Amino acid sequence: DTAVSQTPKYLVTQMGNDKSIKCEQNLGHDTMYWYKQDSKKFLKIMFSYNNKELIINETVPNRFSPKSPDKAHLNLHINSLELGDSAVYFCASSQDDGRSNTEAFFGQGTRLTVV
């Protein structure tokens, strides 16, 4: 019974294609995130949603569009994929209770390869 699950785990696609990654959490958390981990293992936040509302939007190309249909889901759609988009994308969730020691629970990641 996975807490944060994302699909697919692997995604290989050609440049210029549009693809989506789905994420679901069954922890009852109200905050969800998308992170990108590059080949050097640097983990950088892309977006954060709280109760379906966008609260953090880092400097990410407009080709990336997150969508949160409800607070248990946060999907990531990517248009016109580029070689530089190749990375591992992690979804995470946490309970935002106004404290700084909130634990984030991560999914297993989606390894995106653009060829």
Next chain:
Amino acid sequence: TQLLEQSPQFLSIQEGENLTVYCNSSSVFSSLQWYRQEPGEGPVLLVTVVTGGEVKKLKRLTFQFGDARKDSSLHITAAQPGDTGLYLCAGARWFSGTYKYIFGTGTRLKVLA
């Protein structure tokens, strides 16, 4: 973006040795977390330190938050092969009504049997 630098970047040691990983920044954080990530998996939280100077122990792992809350260290005693993984620190900063977590550059640890 405030960068959290971790050192060393890579570490390969023999089973039974001790090691320390450092996480440094020029910025103050409300709290500092340490995560461990294994291949093919997402990061998993090990500990959160909140108070300057705070020390927390988790079995053979000792975590310390710097007095000025700008840096942290992770010390592992008698390392075991099961400690192998990517260790990430993450600092919390208040941003637009919520806490934003900035991850460090990572330390890849390999413990040889």
